[in-house]
Amino acid sequence: MSDEEQPPPRSTYRHGGLRDALLEAGVEMAREGGPDAVVLREATRRAGVSPNAAYRHFADREALLKAVSDACLGFSADRIEQELAAHPPTGHDGAFTEADARAMLRAVGLGYLAFAREEPGLFRTAYSVPDDLSHAFDAGKAGRGGRTPFQLVGIALDAMVETGAMPAARRQNAEFLAWATVHGLGMLIIDGPLRGLDDRMVDFATSRLLDMVDRGL
Template sequence: MPFKTPRKPAARPAPRKGRRSAAPEPYHHGNLREALLEAGIQLLKEQGAEALGLRELARQAGVSRTAPYRHFESRDALLAGIAEQGFVKLREVLLEARREHDADHEAWFIAAARAYIGFAFGYAEHFKLMFGGYMKYEPGQHTSLHDAGNGAFQTLVDLVLASQESGLVMQGDPIAVSIAAWSTLHGFCSLAVHKRLDFLVENPDLLSRTAELVARTCLEGVRARK
């Protein structure tokens, strides 16, 4: 009986005998899709993106190796799903910075920069997955991931637009200006997360002071010239 074998029943979130709910929650055995994403996020945090194997994820979810293919077209698609969650979270922390400093554009700017840096350091592996070359990123593919990324970027564009109106930030194509500001943040985070700033890591005080300098630089670089 090669089929009745393991089936750790505790691993499944209770097959839901209830008739039907409004949300089209998957049926069958449990919602594997989310279980895979959750396991992936957990494993990503603990071991990094390299450890995110399809088989490993399936193992952690208590299913067979090819089961994930019913929910993700390929390993890359699964990674894209995990990365997407990261962009959602990133957007959230950026929106939070906005909520707290809506009135003062300069404070908003600095808070957004700190939030971005905080996200990168707090979710380093996630950050690497989102912006690194861990998966193919062909245009037209992974549109959902793409949208989530644009959603996060849009919060920066909103900030730039508002700051241009209030005269804090230089005029010019808002996209270009946003990218210029974003680049400063992103470059610092990318270098740090990839351990290219290890001469700072040994001096945590200098690291945090540099982070603060970067947050300011990010604004000064695009501040309206007098």
């Protein structure tokens, strides 16, 4: 009868949210197989639409992949914020201690690496699309908290300087060092030589890496 059983029964003509549907399909494919698994035709198939429909919303496959990548950066930010929330400052009424700042920076690193290990496909996709600093703060790359991973590192580093955990003279561009270190370990873990190491060893390497950053920054 007239009871609509199928959620997308007749995508008659207007889809309504095709762009979002394609993006979501893309994210799902990225989750399963990384950036190379993001296939334009398959995305349209999952959205129940003809292949060319995608071109009304994305210039080409690269544009779709870029959008998926940005979304992945947002997920990464979410995971970092989650880790930050799990390690709240011990101080009262918003006062930060030096230890708090160190814990914050550590939490950022832990969250970053946790994301790499929990969602390797999304992680690889997030950092597979060439980008540069001028777009490091684009809103599209932010998580639900409204901040991009790059910003989160920056915030933690600012706290380090404010509490005296790090000399101010070393603050400039310190994001690069912290980020590079953690990013590198992430890559080595998910498809570099550290692949296949058991969780305990990875945890250990993570811990030692963060120690190194703490000491050497």
